[in-house]
Amino acid sequence: xxxxxxxxxxxxxxxxxxxxxxxxxxxxxxxxxxxxxxxxxxxxxxxxxxxxxxxxxxxxxxxxxxxxxxxxxxxxxxxxxxxxxxxxxxxxxxxxxxxxxxxxxxxxxxxxxxxxxxxxxxxxxxxxxxxxxxxxxxxxxxxxxxxxxxxxxxxxxxxxxxxxxxxxxxxxxxxxxxxxxxxxxxxxxxxxxxxxxxxxxxxxxxxxxxxxxxxxxx
Numbered sequence: 001x002x003x004x005x006x007x008x009x010x011x012x013x014x015x016x017x018x019x020x021x022x023x024x025x026x027x028x029x030x031x032x033x034x035x036x037x038x039x040x041x042x043x044x045x046x047x048x049x050x051x052x053x054x055x056x057x058x059x060x061x062x063x064x065x066x067x068x069x070x071x072x073x074x075x076x077x078x079x080x081x082x083x084x085x086x087x088x089x090x091x092x093x094x095x096x097x098x099x100x101x102x103x104x105x106x107x108x109x110x111x112x113x114x115x116x117x118x119x120x121x122x123x124x125x126x127x128x129x130x131x132x133x134x135x136x137x138x139x140x141x142x143x144x145x146x147x148x149x150x151x152x153x154x155x156x157x158x159x160x161x162x163x164x165x166x167x168x169x170x171x172x173x174x175x176x177x178x179x180x181x182x183x184x185x186x187x188x189x190x191x192x193x194x195x196x197x198x199x200x201x202x203x204x205x206x207x208x209x210x211x212x213x214x215x216x217x218x
Contacts, residue, residue: 030057046128066145
């Protein structure tokens with residue numbers, strides 16, 4: 001989504017320390033964002049300090065969610081790719097970082113490790129934002145990944161309208177999909193064919209029924 005927003009002519013701005021699941025906004029980056037015609041995509045949590053800074057510096061913002069089962073699968077592939085590229089040290093931005101034995105595991109074992117360690121963090125991150133999102137309807141828009149699959153241009157146009165940016169659909173240029181991109185296979189339920197039945201059951205137990213109904217995550 002960030003790539004599509006940047007293709008409308010907005011400058012990308014770094015506004016946080018870029019950690020997960022706990023991240024903090026930086027006032028210096030927010031001053032730049034405040035100048036206008038800029039976009040920032042971060043994984044900040046709903047910490048009171050972040051909320052305080054958002055209210056002060058950002059008139060409107062988007063909280064974008066994705067099925068944490070899909071997120072966990074994507075993150076597992078990302079961790080593997082970072083290690084293949086010799087960039088494993090960058091993973092220390094995310095807590096918890098895989099153990100020394102992690103890469104000796106087979107793929108199913110690595111999925112289990114991420115489900116037991118990373119997945120609960122993603123659940124808490126979503127949970128914290130859902131507690132906040134309804135309290136500031138004029139400032140905060142909640143979106144979900146499946147909403148824009150197949151209707152990317154319309155989705156971005158709706159976001160731009162909420163943010164009160166002047167852009168028309170013909171100006172929205174969609175990025176090319178590739179295996180190197182976050183689109184991967186282009187499906188939202190790839191985890192169902194990759195996770196074992198035991199892994200699916202484990203993950204499903206941690207996702208509240210209300211979320212599955214609300215976001216059509218069944």
